[in-house]
Amino acid sequence: MIDKQQQSDPAIGARTLAIAEIISVALSCLIAEWVFLSFLSQYRWLVIVPLLLAVSFMVLSHKAYKESLHDLGFRSDNFLSALRLLVVPTLIAVAIIFLVGWYLTGPPSVPRLLRPRLLFLPAWALFQQYALQGYINRRAQTALGTGGGSILLVATVFAILHLPNPVLAALTLFGGLIWAAIYQREANLFALAASHTVASISLAMALPLNVINGLRVGFKYFG
Secondary structure, eight states: OOOHHHHHHHHHHHHHHHHHHHHHHHHHHHHIIIIIHHHOGGGGGGGHHHHHHHHHHHHHHHHHHTOOHHHHTOOSTTHHHHHHHHHHHHHHHHHHHHHHHHHHHSSOOGGGGGOGGGGGHHHHHHHHHIIIIIIIIHHHHHHHOSSHHHHHHHHHHHHHTTTTOHHHHHHHHHHHHHHHHHHHHSOOHHHHHHHHHHHHHHHHHHSOHHHHGGGOOGGGGGO
16 A cells, blocks of 8 residues: 555655746846846846746746646637736726826826837736746646645745845735736736736836836846
8 A cells, every 4th residue: 555655755746846946947037137137237148148048947847847838828819818807907006106106206207118128028028927927837836736825926936036126026026916816817928918018118107217226126226
């Protein structure tokens, strides 16, 4: 007869591996932020090295788990269902951002939208949501199951990646909770990226630069 401990060993191993995978990718991102973008500014293009390693690791992991693009959320069949879940929390977040910005500095700054880097925002939002939900959220569910524990883990990782900027860390914790919860109900990365893009544009327009410190993270936050 196989005892209960032997039966549970594979499950324990799978959970441990999932946590290790999350830590590995998060560390790659932190190295990119705190080392390459902070201390190697003259060679900032080298940031692609840890990012490529992280992406390569994620791709290999997806193959090992036999996860398809459809499984990850690169799909269109549930786009409207996911969008319906996102509309209300996104609008509430945008309203709060604009009200706080108006209170601090007056009407939003439309000229800020002319910054060229904002053109890449939808693609960057999609990539972030892929890494956060399509990878970290799925591994968090393997480790902790669906629900509150895995959702909180995803949001916490997202917030940590935006330290030491306190405003961004708080906002990404809040956003991470909403996006992770909705992903677990309707896994659609395109809808999540749309919500992420709208929220980011609202931040760029409404909040004064001294409050968000130019959206800087890592050692760059300190100057």
